[in-house]
Amino acid sequence: MSSFLTKKNMIRFLSVLILIVALIFILPVSGPIILALLTALALSPLVRLLNEKAKWRRSIAVTVVFILFLISLGIAGYLIITQVVTQAILFVENLPGYIAEVNRSWNDMQISIENTYERMNLPPDVINEINAQVTDMLNNFRDIFTDGRF
16 A cells, blocks of 8 residues: 555646646637637648749738638538438427327337236236326326427
8 A cells, every 4th residue: 555655656646636627727718729720720731822832922811711711611510500400300390200109119018018917916006006107207208399398
């Protein structure tokens, strides 16, 4: 046990702890800065190409490349958001069918469970109460999702 509590290990532990705490407080603030750096590094070769090969001034090359970047970002965002909204609408439209399928499957399982109950010789009151509770729960889920209260 004394080999674990050495000065070197304690310094390592405290260093890691300080690093973790620093990252917790620094990363949320530095996220946009890191994103801007990565964007600048990614767009830099195109700016350099326009500056050297096309003989554009650097300020014009940066402006054109950044506007093209924003346009492509906007188009990608539009396409992604359109797909997400379309899939969400399709899911919501089909949700009652999904819930009905779950209810059908539950009814089939309930028949199987009732057969098992009969083999186990459980009292009918216990069987009916279990079935009623589970059926009420599924009906509540169905009502919540079909009424749009979720």
